[in-house]
Amino acid sequence: METLNFDYPASQPVSRRAHVGVVGSGDLEVLLEPSPDQQAHITVRTSADGFGEIWEAVLDRFFARNDLAAAIEINDSGATPGTVTLRLAQAVEESQP
């Protein structure tokens, strides 16, 4: 198991929190809440060690397209980058008013 932290500059506040997904094999859960500051903060706990660069690439791409001042916690059970991106998009959708 490995814990990773990422931060991105952000300006758009999140209107409400969202929880999606399940910590089951090949899946993950995402907890999305308003950020206390003008940044996005992401904490990833993943069962698969050594994929920090992949997480960085997935999150870089996501936050290049989404300006979101959110505090995000991810509990991951070996999801693929595609699944991670879909779950993030689902969390954003759920957090819309």
Next chain:
Amino acid sequence: MTAPARRRTRFTELSARERATALLDAGTFRELIGPFERLESPHLEPQGVVPACDDGVVVARGDLGGERAVVLAVEGLFQGGGIGEVSGAKIAGALELALRDAERGHPVRPVLLLETGGIRLQEANLGLLAIAEIHAAIVALRSRVPVVGVVAGMVGCFGGMAIAAGLCSYVVMTREGRLGLNGPQVIEQEAGVAELDSEDRRLVWETIGGEQRVATGIADALVEDDVAAIAGAVRIAFEAGPPAEHRSAQVGRYEARLAGIGASDPLDGPGLRTLWGGEGVGR
């Protein structure tokens, strides 16, 4: 022209949270100790296991057939639905609160959605203790209001939580559901493939599958893997009220049944159905 088929929503494809929502009357689902309370297990991360923010159990209040209800849904995808200190305490605590409500004259319908291999091995005795508390709570509660268990699949219900199912007033199962003290893989691992070939699906389901369990009176209702069918069976169970005598209280009856099985005669699923099926299996 053919009538359009009624759209079936498979219960087994839903997450624990979705199952609880689907079972309760529309729009009444309200989660207690939800994901953002972050009541996760403190024992998993030190052992290199990623925790879940709800520890794999959803506690939901709402209405069931217009009556107040509490649904305890185990998430089978998280650690095989294994019960740990926290997830077990969520279930036991909710059942104890339901007992207090019942004692005050405000009964709440308790439903257990069981997708669990039983104890979560990483939490050892703490999980066992939690399961013992669940057992005690079910027994205390069931004389006042029926406690209904649902074993839909795909994990099934095993170990100490199979005992919990055995203590329930009524158990609803699907054909896909399995209910047994030891799971087939554990039996094969411990007693050898000659005892039980866990790959033999027909043998496994003939032994511990929903159809067999209902036919032999170990469970009460066999329903389709469908939200409406399961919700209907659960409501019917509550409307029936507590059974005259709970299954697990019928010690003499089951001792007599067991005495009727010769240890030297190999017994299979259909054989057990011949022995135990028929005569008033339901009660």
